[in-house]
Amino acid sequence: MNKLHCDLGKLILKNPVTVASGTFGSGKEFKDFYDLSQLGGIMVKGTTLLPRRGNQPQRLVETAGGVINSIGLANGGVDDFLNNILPEAKDYGTAIIVNISGDTTDDYGRMAEKLSVPGVAALEVNISCPNVKHGGIAFGTVPDMAREVATMVKNNTDLPVIMKLSPNVTNIAEMGAAVESGGADIISMINTLIGMAIDIKNRKPIIKHIMGGYSGPPIKPVALRMVYQVYKTVKIPIIGMGGIMNTEDAIEFIMAGASAVSVGTANFVDPYTPLNIIQGLNKYVEENGLSSYKEIIGAVHR
Amino acid sequence: MIYKEIGKVLENKALIKDSIYLITIDLQNIAKEALPGQFVEIKTGDLPLLRKPISIFDVDKNNGLVSLLYQVRGKGTKNLSGFKSGEYIDIIGPLGNGFTIDKKEQEILLVGGGIGIAPLYYLGKELKSKGNSLKFILGYSCKDESYAVDFFRQVAEVEISTMDGSLGCKGHVGRIVEKLDISKVTAIYACGPEPMLKYLKKFEQEVDLELSLEAYMGCGLGACISCVCEKTDGSYARVCKDGPVFKGKEISFNE
Numbered sequence: 001m002n003k004l005h006c007d008l009g010k011l012i013l014k015n016p017v018t019v020a021s022g023t024f025g026s027g028k029e030f031k032d033f034y035d036l037s038q039l040g041g042i043m044v045k046g047t048t049l050l051p052r053r054g055n056q057p058q059r060l061v062e063t064a065g066g067v068i069n070s071i072g073l074a075n076g077g078v079d080d081f082l083n084n085i086l087p088e089a090k091d092y093g094t095a096i097i098v099n100i101s102g103d104t105t106d107d108y109g110r111m112a113e114k115l116s117v118p119g120v121a122a123l124e125v126n127i128s129c130p131n132v133k134h135g136g137i138a139f140g141t142v143p144d145m146a147r148e149v150a151t152m153v154k155n156n157t158d159l160p161v162i163m164k165l166s167p168n169v170t171n172i173a174e175m176g177a178a179v180e181s182g183g184a185d186i187i188s189m190i191n192t193l194i195g196m197a198i199d200i201k202n203r204k205p206i207i208k209h210i211m212g213g214y215s216g217p218p219i220k221p222v223a224l225r226m227v228y229q230v231y232k233t234v235k236i237p238i239i240g241m242g243g244i245m246n247t248e249d250a251i252e253f254i255m256a257g258a259s260a261v262s263v264g265t266a267n268f269v270d271p272y273t274p275l276n277i278i279q280g281l282n283k284y285v286e287e288n289g290l291s292s293y294k295e296i297i298g299a300v301h302r
Numbered sequence: 303m304i305y306k307e308i309g310k311v312l313e314n315k316a317l318i319k320d321s322i323y324l325i326t327i328d329l330q331n332i333a334k335e336a337l338p339g340q341f342v343e344i345k346t347g348d349l350p351l352l353r354k355p356i357s358i359f360d361v362d363k364n365n366g367l368v369s370l371l372y373q374v375r376g377k378g379t380k381n382l383s384g385f386k387s388g389e390y391i392d393i394i395g396p397l398g399n400g401f402t403i404d405k406k407e408q409e410i411l412l413v414g415g416g417i418g419i420a421p422l423y424y425l426g427k428e429l430k431s432k433g434n435s436l437k438f439i440l441g442y443s444c445k446d447e448s449y450a451v452d453f454f455r456q457v458a459e460v461e462i463s464t465m466d467g468s469l470g471c472k473g474h475v476g477r478i479v480e481k482l483d484i485s486k487v488t489a490i491y492a493c494g495p496e497p498m499l500k501y502l503k504k505f506e507q508e509v510d511l512e513l514s515l516e517a518y519m520g521c522g523l524g525a526c527i528s529c530v531c532e533k534t535d536g537s538y539a540r541v542c543k544d545g546p547v548f549k550g551k552e553i554s555f556n557e
Contacts, residue, residue, distance in 0.1 A: 025525035029543070032304040045525075053538060060520045060528035062352050067520065074527050074538065216351055268521040269351055271306065271394070 003285045003292050004278065006040060006260050008186045008237040011122045011160040013040040013095055013260060016293065017250070017278045020241050020264035021046055021099035021124060021164075022071065026085045027092055033271045037093025038278065040260060043124050043188075044081075044089065046099045047115075049107045051077035056208045063197040063206075066216030066243070067265050070209040073101055073129070078114050090119030097162065101126040104133050105145075105152045112156035123159050125149060128166040128191045128213075140166035140191070143178035150182030162239065165189040167219075167226055176230035187230060188239040188262065190223045216265040217243040224256050231257025231298055245273065247280025255299040304523070305331040306394045311385045312367065317449040322373055322417070323383050324359065324450070330366035332395045338403060338425035339493075339514055339547045342368070342395030343522040346381035353394065354378035355519050355542070357421040357493070368395075371450060373417040397522050398546045401425050401491050401512050408434045408488040411509075412458075413475050413502065415441040415494025419450065421514055425491060426457040437461065439478050441494065445469035476501045484508055490550075500555050511550030517541035532556055 004015035021043035027036050036042065054074025061068050076084070081098065089096050098115050100123055102108040112123055127140035127149055139145045146163070153161050163179035165172065167190040176187055192213025197206045205211075223242025231238060240258025243265070244250055250261045266273040285293050309329040316323050332342065336358050343353035356379075359371040374383050385391055403425070410429055412422045419440050426436055436458035442448040445468035454460045461478050462470030471477050475498060479490075484505060492502050493514035505511055517529035524543025533539050534554045 023521070023526065025523070029521070029523045029525040033306060045527075053536075054527065054530070057528075057530050057538075058518055059530065060518060060526065062350050065349055065351055067352065069520065069526065069528060071527050074530075265351070268526065269345070269353065270392075271523075 003290065004281055005292070008239070008259055009160060010185060011095070015040040015278050015281070016254070016260035017274050017281070018043060018097070018239065018260060018262045019267060019274055020262040021126070022069075023264045023267045026089050028088065030267070030271055034275055039094045039274055041095035041097050041121065042089070042092070043097045043099050043262060044085070045075060046073050046101050046126055047075050047078050047081045047111070048073055048101050049078055049111055051075065051080065058206060058208050060212075061197050061206045063195075064218055066214050066218040067268070068195050068197055068207055068212040068214050069192070070207045070212030072209065078111050082114065082117065086117070086119050095121035097122045097124050099124045099126055099164070101129045102149075103129070104131065105148055108149050109152040109156045112153040116157040116159055120159060122162055122186070123153060123157060124162040124164050124188055125153055126164050126191065128164070128168070138166060138168070140175065141169050143174055146175055147178040147182035150179045150184045154183035160185040162186040162188050164191055165226070165230070166191045167222060168194050172226045173229045173233040176234045180234045180236050184236060186237050186239060187234065188241065189230060190219070190226050190242045193219055193222065215243070217245055219243045220249060224252055227253055227258050228256040228300070231301065244277070245269070247277050247284065250277045250281065251284060251296065254293065254296050257298040257301065259294070259297050303331070303335060304394065304397060306392070307331055308390050308392055309368075311387055311389050311391055313387055314383070314385050316383070318447065320374060320383075321447070322371070322449045324369060324371050325382065325385065326367055326369045327391060327393065328366060329368045329393060329395075332393065333361050333363055333366040333368050336361045336368060336396040337400035338428050339400035339421050340396040340398045341546065342370070342393050343397060344378070344382060345392040346378045350376075350378045352520065353522060354382065355397070355522055357514070357546075358396065358424060359420045360424050371417070371420040371423070394522065398542060399544070401514070401547050402510070403428050403432070405429065405434055405489065406432050409486050410434050410436050410489045410491065411439060411479070411482070411487055412436060413439045413479065413490060413492040413494070413498070415475060415498040416443070418492075418494030418498075418514070418516075419454070421493050422491070423450070423453055423457070426454065430457055439463070439475050441475040441498065442469065474498060474501070496555065503550050503555070506550035512547050513550055513553060514547045515541050515545050515553070
């Protein structure tokens with residue numbers, strides 16, 4: 001029996017280890033390293049209704065042991081995804097989870113409808129982007145706006161809906177409760193923390209867009225704390241992420257309340273990280289005599 | 303195929319202390335497939351977190367060896383300079399597209415500025431083996447900061463420029479190029495600082511111009527879309543995957 005079998009409500013994964021959106025392309029870029037069917041799932045690069053060129057470079061910089069990025073959701077648009085990326089990705093033998101971003105609530109609805117096709121296992125909804133109809137305030141920072149997006153996506157698809165929470169809020173538990181009440185099936189968390197780095201020689205921000213999303217090992221304690229808080233508040237399953245580099249990190253997230261995890265920045269450092277974690281989890285389950293890894297989900301709360 | 307290999311360092315010697323190094327690593331799979339103009343991503347230590355992209359200087363396919371000529375610029379390359387013979391190092395490659403090498407009996411200029419000379423050595427050897435006539439034009443800041451010239455002399459004629467005139471022609475490499483009869487040249491391949499590449503763009507109509515770009519990279523695999531450059535059609539291309547080598551006409555240098 002597969003002791004890593006993972007069910008997140010309607011979304012069934014062969015194991016709880018996925019790869020985070022934006023760090024793994026569509027999967028194609030990592031195919032040379034290993035058979036992608038070993039992964040629990042792939043959150044593909046963020047998709048928008050229309051093609052986006054993305055931000056001006058420099059788009060990424062390493063600072064203080066983590067990475068700031070400001071790519072600007074560069075992508076070919078949802079039609080390009082459906083016509084050119086999904087036909088290949090659906091045969092990888094792993095759950096293809098499409099990450100979507102919108103400028104308006106309607107955008108999310110239209111994308112959910114278009115992406116409700118065979119080969120897509122679930123939708124992951126990025127709400128860290130600005131709501132253009134509300135002065136550019138990020139959807140994910142206002143509970144009512146986040147709830148509205150969750151409901152809009154739910155109303156336009158039968159696929160499991162994963163709401164990806166932004167950590168750039170005062171009360172993360174409140175955000176979790178809001179998307180749950182809006183109909184979300186699953187929560188993934190956390191997205192990146194907004195950060196900045198300065199080139200002191202030129203007296204300018206290193207990232208052309210000034211600020212960007214900070215990820216990697218330094219954000220792990222923040223992510224873990226937030227998973228812990230949201231687990232206490234909601235009943236829907238959580239996919240935990242934020243600086244996961246190895247098996248121990250993944251186990252910490254699971255014990256804090258995550259039913260699955262996502263490997264992000266670590267894919268840049270060592271593409272084999274997700275496989276190492278799957279192997280490590282199997283070993284952990286065996287060594288501790290568990291019948292399933294599920295026995296340790298939320299362990300610190302008991 | 304892209305490989306992740308743990309390779310044994312055979313040699314890592316300073317050509318200029320604390321600045322320019324030449325490392326040779328046993329990398330059987332990467333050596334088998336590496337093309338001129340491609341690069342590798344190196345994990346140099348616990349930190350920096352990200353791998354460092356370094357272009358391939360030379361490949362010994364018979365013995366499975368890859369050599370890299372690199373400049374110490376930051377923490378990653380500083381770590382790299384500390385590797386000793388017999389130690390092991392974690393490398394991903396070969397990455398990127400490389401220069402066009404299916405040319406025969408042509409007159410080709412290989413222009414390099416600073417550490418940008420690195421990919422031109424393996425490229426020169428490959429082009430020479432196909433019967434092309436080559437000339438290297440190498441630019442340095444000054445005589446004391448010139449290096450690896452003897453390697454290039456073994457392959458073809460070398461002309462040098464230095465910014466202060468302490469070796470060869472005074473000024474940037476353009477001072478040499480502008481004295482040549484370009485009508486006889488069929489291709490220019492170049493790697494170096496952006497002002498140098500921009501200068502060479504003026505020959506994009508007359509010759510096959512190929513430019514190798516440098517960029518701050520995240521993954522090196524084309525996944526993160528960080529290291530983009532602007533193309534003449536206004537779109538962005540990934541330096542790590544669509545490049546690092548681009549046709550001169552493709553690149554705008556507007557941003």
